[in-house]
Amino acid sequence: xxxPDFSQTYFELFGLSPVFDIDRARLQAEQQxxxxxxxxxxxxxxxxxDKRVSVQIASWVNQAYEILQDPVKRSRYLLEINGxxxxxxxxxxxxxxxxxxQIELREEVEACRHGEDPLRKCEQIExxxxxxxxxxxxxxxxxxxxxxxxxxxxxxxxxQFIQRIQQQLSELQFDLEDx
Amino acid sequence: xxxxxISEPGxxxxxxxxxxxxxxxxxxxxxxxxxxxSGKVVCLPDEQGRCLLPSIVHFESAxxxxxxxxxxxxxxxxxxxxxxxxxxxxxxQEDVIQLGKVLPYxxxxxxxxxxxxxxxRCGDLSAVEISSEILRALAQRAGQSIGGDLDGVVITVPAxxxxxxxxxxxxxxxxxxxxxxxxLNEPTAAAVAYGLDQDTDGLIAxxxxxGGTFDISVLRLNKGVFEVLATGGDxxxxxxxxxxLLGEWIITTAGFSDIDAILAxxxxxxxxxxxxxxxxxxxxxxxxxxEQQWGHEIHRKEFEELIQPLVKKTLLACRRALRDAGVGxxxxxxxxxxxxxxxxxxVLSMVGEYFERKPMCEHDPDKVVxxxxxxxxxxxxGNKPDSGMLLLDVLPLSLGIETMGGLSEKIINRNIAIPVTxxxxxTTFKDGQTAMSIHVVQGERELISDCRSLARFExxxxxxxxxxxxxxxxxxxxxxxxxMSVSAEELTSGVAADIVVKPSYGLTxxxxxxxxxASMEHAREDIVLRMLKEQQVEASRVxxxxxxxxxxxxxxxxxxxxxxxxxxxxxxxxxxxxxxSADELKRLIKAIEEASEFYVARRMNASLKQALTxxxxxxxxx
Numbered sequence: 001x002x003x004p005d006f007s008q009t010y011f012e013l014f015g016l017s018p019v020f021d022i023d024r025a026r027l028q029a030e031q032q033x034x035x036x037x038x039x040x041x042x043x044x045x046x047x048x049x050d051k052r053v054s055v056q057i058a059s060w061v062n063q064a065y066e067i068l069q070d071p072v073k074r075s076r077y078l079l080e081i082n083g084x085x086x087x088x089x090x091x092x093x094x095x096x097x098x099x100x101x102q103i104e105l106r107e108e109v110e111a112c113r114h115g116e117d118p119l120r121k122c123e124q125i126e127x128x129x130x131x132x133x134x135x136x137x138x139x140x141x142x143x144x145x146x147x148x149x150x151x152x153x154x155x156x157x158x159x160q161f162i163q164r165i166q167q168q169l170s171e172l173q174f175d176l177e178d179x
Numbered sequence: 180x181x182x183x184x185i186s187e188p189g190x191x192x193x194x195x196x197x198x199x200x201x202x203x204x205x206x207x208x209x210x211x212x213x214x215x216x217s218g219k220v221v222c223l224p225d226e227q228g229r230c231l232l233p234s235i236v237h238f239e240s241a242x243x244x245x246x247x248x249x250x251x252x253x254x255x256x257x258x259x260x261x262x263x264x265x266x267x268x269x270x271x272q273e274d275v276i277q278l279g280k281v282l283p284y285x286x287x288x289x290x291x292x293x294x295x296x297x298x299x300r301c302g303d304l305s306a307v308e309i310s311s312e313i314l315r316a317l318a319q320r321a322g323q324s325i326g327g328d329l330d331g332v333v334i335t336v337p338a339x340x341x342x343x344x345x346x347x348x349x350x351x352x353x354x355x356x357x358x359x360x361x362x363l364n365e366p367t368a369a370a371v372a373y374g375l376d377q378d379t380d381g382l383i384a385x386x387x388x389x390g391g392t393f394d395i396s397v398l399r400l401n402k403g404v405f406e407v408l409a410t411g412g413d414x415x416x417x418x419x420x421x422x423x424l425l426g427e428w429i430i431t432t433a434g435f436s437d438i439d440a441i442l443a444x445x446x447x448x449x450x451x452x453x454x455x456x457x458x459x460x461x462x463x464x465x466x467x468x469x470e471q472q473w474g475h476e477i478h479r480k481e482f483e484e485l486i487q488p489l490v491k492k493t494l495l496a497c498r499r500a501l502r503d504a505g506v507g508x509x510x511x512x513x514x515x516x517x518x519x520x521x522x523x524x525x526v527l528s529m530v531g532e533y534f535e536r537k538p539m540c541e542h543d544p545d546k547v548v549x550x551x552x553x554x555x556x557x558x559x560x561g562n563k564p565d566s567g568m569l570l571l572d573v574l575p576l577s578l579g580i581e582t583m584g585g586l587s588e589k590i591i592n593r594n595i596a597i598p599v600t601x602x603x604x605x606t607t608f609k610d611g612q613t614a615m616s617i618h619v620v621q622g623e624r625e626l627i628s629d630c631r632s633l634a635r636f637e638x639x640x641x642x643x644x645x646x647x648x649x650x651x652x653x654x655x656x657x658x659x660x661x662x663m664s665v666s667a668e669e670l671t672s673g674v675a676a677d678i679v680v681k682p683s684y685g686l687t688x689x690x691x692x693x694x695x696x697a698s699m700e701h702a703r704e705d706i707v708l709r710m711l712k713e714q715q716v717e718a719s720r721v722x723x724x725x726x727x728x729x730x731x732x733x734x735x736x737x738x739x740x741x742x743x744x745x746x747x748x749x750x751x752x753x754x755x756x757x758x759x760s761a762d763e764l765k766r767l768i769k770a771i772e773e774a775s776e777f778y779v780a781r782r783m784n785a786s787l788k789q790a791l792t793x794x795x796x797x798x799x800x801x
């Protein structure tokens with residue numbers, strides 16, 4: 001078995017440029033090509049060593065795919081391979097303006113549950129969140145390209161927060177929807 | 180896999196030899212075996228031409244009878260005739276005691292074993308052993324039909340099967356002497372059966388409504404690659420529930436009271452018969468002989484009104500799976516129907532209405548899973564080297580480990596592509612801690628007690644370090660069968676423990692589903708509870724630290740009134756540790772920390788002084 005070079009970055013593994021805006025079609029096609037090469041199903045009749053190695057490689061490829069296909073994880077990974085230190089999830093931000101935004105958005109989502117026409121309200125918030133996520137992603141790209149990694153990290157953390165709110169909203173919509 | 184085989188000089192260049200392989204659908208009610216023969220998939224029948232093999236095993240003193248023969252002996256010798264053994268796979272003692280109330284068997288709790296056994300005249304047998312009899316019967320049928328030994332098999336399992344249940348299925352294959360190529364998820368198998376026929380690309384939903392379980396999977400097909408995007412289900416739902424609803428209707432309509440076991444059985448059989456008739460006819464006649472004969476007509480419309488909420492519940496699970504997959508229902512290109520209960524017209528019409536397209540049901544819903552398994556087995560055997568088919572599956576339930584306070588720290592989230600490896604670092608909780616117990620669980624809830632315990636294992640022999648200094652990395656690996664192995668290592672010392680998880684329990688589909696559902700319902704409660712648990716743990720840690728410090732040098736460094744002052748706060752915290760809210764605990768902890776700041780400072784000075792008066796630094800307690 002020809003193992004891939006484990007020292008390459010996930011971007012290199014998938015033949016992508018190490019930038020935030022990736023070619024998603026390429027990512028997906030490469031994921032399938034790599035799995036077609038290394039998936040354990042291809043080594044059912046191989047010796048034990050090759051079987052083990054194939055599980056390891058396929059896991060690594062899945063891990064890389066998981067990170068590249070998610071904008072927040074991708075942004076963090078980009079910073080990481082560019083030498084930034086990524087604090088863990090529990091660390092807090094001192095950006096009070098953003099803290100206020102967090103609190104307000106959370107409250108707004110919660111308020112939907114009891115307000116009038118909650119689904120419509122959810123939809124409105126959803127649209128805003130998508131816009132906000134796009135805006136933050138653009139902000140990330142700007143900082144990243146200017147090599148201001150600290151600012152880029154802050155944008156990435158804000159993206160992560162917006163993603164969490166989106167998940168929270170999606171759970172709420174799921175609860176509320178009636179058909 | 181070598182696509183181009185170049186033979187070295189002197190090596191034989193024999194053409195690829197066909198290898199015998201079959202796909203097995205090991206079902207709760209019925210099982211099937213299928214194979215690919217001259218490019219076509221065939222279900223292999225018994226001598227009477229029947230493809231289905233009832234999943235029932237009867238134990239004679241010398242041998243086991245499987246299938247219709249066993250079924251015939253079910254009522255005359257119930258204790259030695261085991262049906263629905265799939266429900267016991269990967270289950271622990273407690274679960275089986277629960278089920279023992281429903282199932283007629285005599286369960287044996289054997290010492291030193293976590294696997295419950297059924298007492299038969301052939302001895303006390305585990306679910307794995309009983310399942311292996313079914314597999315053996317199917318393999319024998321296949322061997323006779325194919326005319327040779329089997330090189331390998333693919334066995335299907337519900338997408339929702341957890342690690343313990345998968346492990347049990349694999350053990351049954353081993354016990355039956357089969358070379359297991361792969362455990363394949365049932366919905367994926369169904370998709371394969373359709374996908375290769377139709378040559379479709381795009382998004383497909385597999386709707387699988389069986390007798391007692393409901394599975395929904397969303398897959399993406401692309402040039403022979405079947406990628407599972409999300410899987411979900413609701414296993415308290417199935418054809419049996421329709422029978423029960425209709426049974427209740429019969430009881431109410433007929434005005435039956437004092438229902439004994441015999442009458443209950445009659446009602447259930449009548450309900451099932453009526454349900455089957457209503458699949459084809461608009462009206463069915465229900466007749467029950469009980470004291471005097473009772474007969475009544477039921478229209479399909481009435482039946483549909485009864486079961487409508489039930490079908491609606493399956494659609495809720497569909498919506499959840501679509502959301503998990505991140506696709507809209509209008510993006511679904513095909514809907515595949517699997518399982519006997521999808522024959523019910525209302526199911527077909529409501530599913531069609533929900534997805535806004537006509538569901539595919541060209542394949543016999545009872546056979547489609549075995550057909551897909553046979554296709555994969557043929558490819559894994561290497562009989563189709565040019566096939567680009569590849570099945571990429573996901574983990575059905577999140578994996579986690581127990582952390583302080585009985586909480587689950589998720590390591591791998593459900594619906595992640597497998598195989599997958601994930602590592603997470605933990606640290607020690609106490610000074611000088613040299614061992615650590617790791618408890619592996621599966622499930623979505625935050626509290627360990629609400630998840631399914633898979634296994635516990637101990638890591639031993641770390642060098643003693645200050646609390647928080649050890650770095651313990653736990654690595655989880657889930658292979659392509661969905662089976663997990665765990666390894667753990669203390670990074671600073673390199674002390675490693677490597678353990679393959681042995682199932683201590685199994686989960687029912689119903690439990691998994693109810694866990695999933697409960698996790699959604701209780702998500703908020705869980706967060707509140709989690710915060711409380713965290714503060715309780717922190718409070719205990721603070722109390723312990725204060726006690727240890729006071730015992731060591733309290734009298735040397737503090738005046739009596741200072742000790743009393745710290746003790747008072749400590750006692751105040753201890754008094755309310757079980758009753759206070761998270762915020763209250765947090766406040767009290769902070770108060771203690773502030774009140775003992777001067778003490779901490781004095782301790783540091785003292786140890787510095789000690790170090791400077793000629794003591795070796797490593798003798799100083801930190």
